[in-house]
Amino acid sequence: AQSVSQHNHHVILSEAASLELGCNYSYGGTVNLFWYVQYPGQHLQLLLKYFSGDPLVKGIKGFEAEFIKSKFSFNLRKPSVQWSDTAEYFCAAMNYGGATNKLIFGTGTLLAVQP
Amino acid sequence: NAGVTQTPKFQVLKTGQSMTLQCAQDMNHEYMSWYRQDPGMGLRLIHYSVGAGITDQGEVPNGYNVSRSTTEDFPLRLLSAAPSQTSVYFCASSYSTSGGSGQFFGPGTRLTVL
Numbered sequence: 001a002q003s004v005s006q007h008n009h010h011v012i013l014s015e016a017a018s019l020e021l022g023c024n025y026s027y028g029g030t031v032n033l034f035w036y037v038q039y040p041g042q043h044l045q046l047l048l049k050y051f052s053g054d055p056l057v058k059g060i061k062g063f064e065a066e067f068i069k070s071k072f073s074f075n076l077r078k079p080s081v082q083w084s085d086t087a088e089y090f091c092a093a094m095n096y097g098g099a100t101n102k103l104i105f106g107t108g109t110l111l112a113v114q115p
Numbered sequence: 116n117a118g119v120t121q122t123p124k125f126q127v128l129k130t131g132q133s134m135t136l137q138c139a140q141d142m143n144h145e146y147m148s149w150y151r152q153d154p155g156m157g158l159r160l161i162h163y164s165v166g167a168g169i170t171d172q173g174e175v176p177n178g179y180n181v182s183r184s185t186t187e188d189f190p191l192r193l194l195s196a197a198p199s200q201t202s203v204y205f206c207a208s209s210y211s212t213s214g215g216s217g218q219f220f221g222p223g224t225r226l227t228v229l
Contacts, residue, residue, distance in 0.1 A: 009155070034217060043205060044158075046217035090157060102173060103218060104150065107157035 002027050004093050006106035006112055009073075013081050016112050021076040021109050022090030033074040036102075044090065050074065055099040061085070086113045119221035127227045136224050138206030146209045147189040148218070149160050149181065151202040156220040158205065176215050184194055193226070196228045202212040 010080045013019060025031060035047040048059025055067040065076045074091060091106040122137045131220075138198050141145065148163035160173030164183040178200060180192040189208075193200060207218040 006157075036218075043222050044207075044218075044220040049217050092158075101161055102163065104160060104174070105150070105158040107155060 002093070002095070002102065002104050004091055006089075006091055006105050006109050008109045010110045010112075012112045012114065013030075014081055016080050019076070019078040019081045019085070019111070020093075021089055021111070022107060023076065024072050025072045025074065025091075025093040025094055026072065027093055031093055032094045032107075033065075033067060034094075035059065035063070035074075035076050036090045036105075036110070038088045040087065040089065045078070047089075070110040081111075081113050082106060082115050083115045085111060087111060116129050118206055119206055119219050120225050121204075121221040123223065123224060125225050127229065128193075129229055130197060132196050134193050134196065135142060136193075136204055136206075136226075138189045138191065138221060139187050139191075140206075140208040140219070141187065142208065142219065143186060144155070144208035144219070145186070146211065146218075147183065147191070148204045148207050149179070149191045149202075150207065151175065152223075153202050154207060161204075173179065195224075198228045200226065201228045 003026045007022045033050045036044040037047050038044045047055050050057045050067045058064045065079050087109045088110050090108045094103040144199040145166045149161040152158050154191045159175045161179050162181040165169045168187050170181050203223050205223050206221040209218045
């Protein structure tokens, strides 16, 4: 079955620390990959997405993610986090051209940045 | 554009009651979907639609019905509410059925079933 795994459920960092959140997917074929962010009390917003081409994708607010096909991974990174990055982060995947067109989310990683 | 709108924002039901969560988008998006968000479980796909008249089941469809008679609207019906359906429900839409544009999410409906 298609699934998305996020192994870090809760991450606590100090401001200016570097961030890497793990995401692995189990899909066959071509996948579209996404990272979404949910700030406290708000709904989900798209951070970045990968369809094809350069495996290093840059998104908003200084975030980037690297697609490594051999590892079925799409990890999210930021060199220096800020207090305002405190939020919940969700990885998601969808088979491109598949019969089901289901966008499946991981369980999320709650990031707390301490000032 | 209003984007994706959901009504109501909050709802309390008794076990066994039925209700419809409304979702509408004004972006002419083909792809619409419903998710529920529960602590520690992320977002789970309930039902989705790739266009008017076409719906399909997601990961957790039991206890929910959907229909898509127009491009704009995608209501979610709870047939007989159960406490296990207490959750926050999000509707989402995207231009492409491949999710290419990324999903636009509504503000959510917080449902409590007593």
